[in-house]
Amino acid sequence: MTSRLVLGIDLGTSNSVGAIHWEDGHWSVVSDAHDKTIQPSVLSFHPNGSVLVASAARKRRLVDPKNTIYSAKRLIGRPFSSRQVQEIIPRLSYRVTEGPAQQVMVSVRNHLLSVSQVSALILQHIEKLADKVAGQHVPQVVVTVPANFNEAQRAATRQAARLAGLDVLRIINEPTAAALAYGHGMDESKTILVYDLGGGTFDVTVLRVSRGIFEVLGTAGDTHLGGDDLDERLTEAMVEAFMQQHHYDLNMNEMAILRLRSVAEKAKCTLSDKESLAVHVRELAYGPGGISLDLEYRATRDRLEGLVADLVERTIGICDEAMTLAQLRTDAVDEIVLVGGMTRMPLVQRSVTSFFSRKPVTSINPDEVVAVGAAIQGASLLGTLPASQGHVPSLLLDVTPRTLAVATVGGFCQILIPRNAQIPTEHTRTFTTGADYQTAVTIRVCQGEHRRFEKNVMLGELRLEGLRPAPRGEVRIAVTFEIDSDGLLKVSARDQDSGEIQSAAMRVVAVDEDNDSAWGTDGQPPLVDEDILGQLPDDEGTRS
Amino acid sequence: MTMDQTNLANQVRPLVERLHRDLDRLSYYQLLSVGRTASTTAIQQAFYRRAVLLHPDRHFRLDDAELKAKINTVYKRISEAYRVLSTPPLRTLYDSRLLQGQLRLQQKDDESQS
Numbered sequence: 304m305t306s307r308l309v310l311g312i313d314l315g316t317s318n319s320v321g322a323i324h325w326e327d328g329h330w331s332v333v334s335d336a337h338d339k340t341i342q343p344s345v346l347s348f349h350p351n352g353s354v355l356v357a358s359a360a361r362k363r364r365l366v367d368p369k370n371t372i373y374s375a376k377r378l379i380g381r382p383f384s385s386r387q388v389q390e391i392i393p394r395l396s397y398r399v400t401e402g403p404a405q406q407v408m409v410s411v412r413n414h415l416l417s418v419s420q421v422s423a424l425i426l427q428h429i430e431k432l433a434d435k436v437a438g439q440h441v442p443q444v445v446v447t448v449p450a451n452f453n454e455a456q457r458a459a460t461r462q463a464a465r466l467a468g469l470d471v472l473r474i475i476n477e478p479t480a481a482a483l484a485y486g487h488g489m490d491e492s493k494t495i496l497v498y499d500l501g502g503g504t505f506d507v508t509v510l511r512v513s514r515g516i517f518e519v520l521g522t523a524g525d526t527h528l529g530g531d532d533l534d535e536r537l538t539e540a541m542v543e544a545f546m547q548q549h550h551y552d553l554n555m556n557e558m559a560i561l562r563l564r565s566v567a568e569k570a571k572c573t574l575s576d577k578e579s580l581a582v583h584v585r586e587l588a589y590g591p592g593g594i595s596l597d598l599e600y601r602a603t604r605d606r607l608e609g610l611v612a613d614l615v616e617r618t619i620g621i622c623d624e625a626m627t628l629a630q631l632r633t634d635a636v637d638e639i640v641l642v643g644g645m646t647r648m649p650l651v652q653r654s655v656t657s658f659f660s661r662k663p664v665t666s667i668n669p670d671e672v673v674a675v676g677a678a679i680q681g682a683s684l685l686g687t688l689p690a691s692q693g694h695v696p697s698l699l700l701d702v703t704p705r706t707l708a709v710a711t712v713g714g715f716c717q718i719l720i721p722r723n724a725q726i727p728t729e730h731t732r733t734f735t736t737g738a739d740y741q742t743a744v745t746i747r748v749c750q751g752e753h754r755r756f757e758k759n760v761m762l763g764e765l766r767l768e769g770l771r772p773a774p775r776g777e778v779r780i781a782v783t784f785e786i787d788s789d790g791l792l793k794v795s796a797r798d799q800d801s802g803e804i805q806s807a808a809m810r811v812v813a814v815d816e817d818n819d820s821a822w823g824t825d826g827q828p829p830l831v832d833e834d835i836l837g838q839l840p841d842d843e844g845t846r847s
Numbered sequence: 848m849t850m851d852q853t854n855l856a857n858q859v860r861p862l863v864e865r866l867h868r869d870l871d872r873l874s875y876y877q878l879l880s881v882g883r884t885a886s887t888t889a890i891q892q893a894f895y896r897r898a899v900l901l902h903p904d905r906h907f908r909l910d911d912a913e914l915k916a917k918i919n920t921v922y923k924r925i926s927e928a929y930r931v932l933s934t935p936p937l938r939t940l941y942d943s944r945l946l947q948g949q950l951r952l953q954q955k956d957d958e959s960q961s
Binding site for chain 2 (some may be wrong): 685701728785
């Protein structure tokens with residue numbers, strides 16, 4: 304008999320969390336040997352050949368930056384040449400190159416890994432922790448992604464889970480997962496807004512919850528807006544302060560920037576509880592004659608808020624967009640759920656409270672709620688979730704976050720499936736041949752809201768082959784685009800006259816489907832050294 | 848497959864078979880089993896009642912591939928009915944088309960040549 308346990312995994316930009324749903328209807332958040340539930344999404348390739356994961360890897364960020372991989376989620380499922388990838392590259396301390404199918408590859412020591420492979424090792428780490436907690440193998444998982452992840456990013460995440468040897472029941476959206484955890488067993492009908500500001504992505508989702516049914520009314524977000532960006536602002540301010548003190552430009556000093564970024568992140572967190580903080584970093588650089596230069600920086604909450612005000616304002620604009628999509632006014636929201644470590648920031652809480660004229664819920668753990676919701680969704684799919692007091696055991700009615708379109712003449716887009724459409728859904732369009740006796744047609748598919756094709760994210764090309772040779776316009780092919788419950792796109796095509804099914808394979812950009820099992824030269828995943836976990840001294844070189 | 852899902856599948860089988868057979872003969876109102884003058888709230892409640900029984904996720908571990916495919920087809924149409932009937936401008940348009948005997952509101956099939 305297959306196991307009835309299910310593992311929910313929140314695969315985050317900065318941190319990942321797992322939660323197990325037990326057979327008896329309870330759940331628990333997975334913790335490691337040190338009782339930590341939050342696992343940094345970091346890998347480090349040690350000179351001794353082993354691979355460190357999570358906390359042990361995070362400690363290597365400053366010691367061995369070139370071989371320590373973090374924020375992989377910012378790269379997953381994106382083509383190497385995309386603006387988002389090119390923008391982030393200068394901020395990465397490790398090397399990335401372009402691989403097959405325009406994938407981003409990470410080059411560390413003697414390994415060349417795809418981003419999916421990097422994520423696979425993090426997922427595997429969470430699963431191993433879960434196995435220990437459960438006392439058995441828990442291979443059935445639900446993995447979460449930002450609501451605004453596109454098709455390619457979802458496919459690459461699913462591929463990561465497969466590479467980790469996991470049985471992926473479902474990929475679900477992070478804010479929806481949070482709502483599932485929060486609204487589970489709730490009695491009245493309510494409209495809930497989830498504001499999810501993570502390390503690298505921002506999502507906002509509005510749902511109607513009614514006796515176990517969770518209907519997503521609108522979702523919006525920015526996959527490149529998160530805590531990392533706030534850290535960057537504070538880092539820049541400290542670089543500026545250093546410039547004034549010592550007339551030395553730290554931007555030329557990669558190691559110093561890395562140290563400052565780590566200091567900035569800690570300072571940012573501290574400023575959520577304290578009004579101010581004296582930052583002192585010794586020997587950040589060396590001046591003329593080799594004298595050591597220290598940074599003295601007085602970080603205050605006011606100053607930080609000034610530095611990031613526009614970023615927080617952007618999240619409020621996105622809240623407005625989600626409300627418009629849901630066709631609701633701000634006063635229709637009954638509960639606001641804050642998710643992600645960044646929502647601890649007082650400025651974020653104040654901005655949300657003022658926009659909605661309502662205080663957010665404080666009873667949930669913003670770091671763990673997504674993983675718990677993922678586990679609940681897994682249990683719901685397996686039918687192991689107990690129904691209570693006439694409630695349905697949590698049924699999720701989710702939407703597709705992005706318009707799906709095809710290229711037409713003149714570089715414009717023709718919408719196939721509109722944004723915010725409930726899934727599963729399907730739409731059929733008819734295509735004809737444009738040349739006499741043409742036997743193949745190529746259809747370019749994209750996701751996004753722009754009218755012009757090239758302004759959107761190119762998903763891939765759909766090639767219809769083996770068409771009946773006939774004068775142009777005579778062959779009519781009905782192409783059906785289906786988004787399944789996973790949010791994944793399926794395409795099928797049929798000759799309308801002959802009724803024959805055409806082959807319709809779509810190659811998704813930035814996901815190398817053929818490479819599912821390739822792990823570098825020997826075909827083996829790198830060996831992850833678990834024994835080292837947590838045994839390394841804390842050797843981050845900063846004292847702040 | 849779990850006992851719950853087996854029971855549910857047996858429970859919904861006659862409904863699925865009937866809707867699947869008549870799919871192209873039923874109006875959106877009939878698919879949701881609501882009257883032509885039903886309020887948006889009533890339409891929403893009717894859709895929820897259908898979704899609880901027929902959403903593919905409720906039959907995730909169902910082994911009967913044929914029934915599963917039918918559930919999937921039927922659910923997508925019910926969801927289409929809900930989308931149109933719960934969006935006032937679309938509902939108005941649909942009502943006028945329905946008078947002309949058109950049971951589905953479909954996007955115009957644009958002809959794209961490539």
